[in-house]
């Protein structure tokens with residue numbers, strides 16, 4: 447081996463490590479998050495995880511890039527009706543806009559009765575969940591959207 451090769455050190459040397467869970471899907475594979483001086487160094491499979499025993503699928507193995515890729519979007523993008531341009535808006539404003547649209551749609555389309563039968567629903571909105579939502583979050587989503595707003599079209603990716 448060359449002297450240079452002998453002196454090579456692992457990129458995680460001296461780094462602190464935190465145990466975490468892959469953010470992508472409901473399998474919940476274990477990850478080790480290496481960081482040094484407040485900077486993310488690497489994210490790798492956790493050998494101690496009883497779920498994945500150190501393995502990560504291609505999505506999980508790319509979690510480091512999910513955080514650090516220069517093309518990662520960090521602001522909410524908004525394209526106004528009939529516009530061909532995207533604009534950055536802050537997340538507070540975006541959440542207000544979503545809430546206003548949800549409430550407006552519900553107000554305009556909620557049906558209390560149909561053909562003499564009680565209906566209490568709207569089919570004008572749908573909800574598509576993400577796979578990392580846990581059972582408590584799904585319970586709250588179901589409670590809010592079905593019981594609270596009367597939505598019937600609700601789906602969640604977590605079918606594993």
Ligand code: SF4
Pocket residue numbers: 468469470471472473474475498501502503504505506507
């Ligand atoms: S996306 Fe892949 S690595 Fe992540 S939890 Fe799912 S199966 Fe595991």
